Amino acid sequence: MLKCKEIVEKSSDFVDGQLTLKGKIDFYWHIFMCVHCRRFLRQLRLMLSSMPYLDEKELTDNEVELIMQRVKENKPE
Amino acid sequence: MAAKSSDVNEAAVSALIAQDEKAFRQLVKSYHLQLKKLASSIVGDVVAEEVVQEAWLSIFTNLPNFERRSSLKTWIYRITANKAISRLRRESKSIAFSEIKARGSDDDDDFDAHFDDTGSWQKPPWTWQENDPAKLLTGKELQNCIERVLGRLPQLQEAVFMLNDIEGKTAQEICNILELSASNMRVLLHRARLKLFDHIDHFQETGEC
Numbered sequence: 001m002l003k004c005k006e007i008v009e010k011s012s013d014f015v016d017g018q019l020t021l022k023g024k025i026d027f028y029w030h031i032f033m034c035v036h037c038r039r040f041l042r043q044l045r046l047m048l049s050s051m052p053y054l055d056e057k058e059l060t061d062n063e064v065e066l067i068m069q070r071v072k073e074n075k076p077e
Numbered sequence: 078m079a080a081k082s083s084d085v086n087e088a089a090v091s092a093l094i095a096q097d098e099k100a101f102r103q104l105v106k107s108y109h110l111q112l113k114k115l116a117s118s119i120v121g122d123v124v125a126e127e128v129v130q131e132a133w134l135s136i137f138t139n140l141p142n143f144e145r146r147s148s149l150k151t152w153i154y155r156i157t158a159n160k161a162i163s164r165l166r167r168e169s170k171s172i173a174f175s176e177i178k179a180r181g182s183d184d185d186d187d188f189d190a191h192f193d194d195t196g197s198w199q200k201p202p203w204t205w206q207e208n209d210p211a212k213l214l215t216g217k218e219l220q221n222c223i224e225r226v227l228g229r230l231p232q233l234q235e236a237v238f239m240l241n242d243i244e245g246k247t248a249q250e251i252c253n254i255l256e257l258s259a260s261n262m263r264v265l266l267h268r269a270r271l272k273l274f275d276h277i278d279h280f281q282e283t284g285e286c
Contacts (some may be wrong), residue, residue: 003196008188012267036201040274043202047274049210051242054220057110064106068098070130071137 002030007037011044085149093140093149101137108150109133111244112157117228118236119161119255120168128164132157151250154240158254188271202274203282219277222286226276230269237262238269 002010007030013019014027031038059067085093085104092100112132117125136153143152193199207213214220227235236255240246246254252262280286 003192004198005189005192005196008191008271009267012263012270018263036198039204040202043205043278044270044274046205046208046210046213047277048242048270050213052245053211053214054223054243059106059109061106063109064102067105067109067130067133068102071101071134074134075138 001033002026004030004034004037007031007034008040011041014041015045015048090143090145090149094143096137096140101140104136104153105133108153111239112153114239115154115157115236116161118230118233118239119158120165124164124168125161128161129157132160135160147250150244151246151254154246155254158236158256162256188275202278205278205281218284218286219280222276222280223273225286226273227269230272233257234265234269234272237265238273241266242270 007027010019010023010027014024019027031041089100089103093104109129112129113125116128116132120128132153135156139156143149147155191198191200205213214223227238230238233255237251237257240251240254241248248259248262251257252259255262257265276286
């Protein structure tokens with residue numbers, strides 16, 4: 001059976017669907033038996049699903065204006 | 078996984094190809110900070126702003142030649158990454174980019190400390206208080222913590238994580254943008270995820286970053 005450390009090592013490949021069928025069966029078998037690895041996997045997925053909710057920052061209109069000025073000044077004729 | 082922001086819509090792409098200034102302003106407003114993060118992860122904070130300024134000039138100038146072979150967003154990321162890589166090469170002439178890239182995967186694996194000699198958990202993950210992805214990051218402190226952790230990741234780990242897990246780019250697009258092999262990209266992504274997980278777990282346990 002896979003060790004907990006190996007589950008963590010393979011966790012990105014698991015969540016991204018990169019494991020072989022045999023790899024998936026071994027992974028699921030361990031997860032079925034191990035409460036800590038189940039929690040790790042559940043929270044890893046939670047972390048990844050939450051990333052699109054990071055605040056999306058935008059420039060202010062003044063900052064955009066400065067960039068536009070530089071582009072206009074330096075663009076080839 | 079859902080991408081953080083959708084790509085530029087078709088009407089806007091057509092306007093940009095025609096070098097419509099209003100559409101370009103909106104492009105700058107929406108993507109400048111993301112491009113700066115990408116440049117910063119390749120060339121460092123100090124010159125990232127300058128690199129992105131150069132990239133905007135190049136993007137504006139070359140928009141009429143944009144052939145829609147990739148999405149516009151991938152195209153502007155690629156131009157910015159190229160500018161950053163060129164800058165890095167200029168500033169460290171004696172160092173090959175392949176060597177710089179390798180540094181991103183050459184750091185110690187801190188997550189090993191969670192396991193004993195048999196490979197079992199000796200410090201299992203804390204039970205997080207939140208189960209809803211939309212609510213996990215509602216606290217400003219955790220958002221700030223994540224931004225700090227991402228900013229401290231080794232070169233390219235941040236870029237790979239940002240492009241894959243925040244921007245929702247495909248592995249092929251990321252390898253293309255950052256000149257990485259698929260296997261190297263997977264290693265960088267996994268290490269970045271574990272570091273971030275470790276910090277969020279610590280935050281959930283202690284309330285500190």
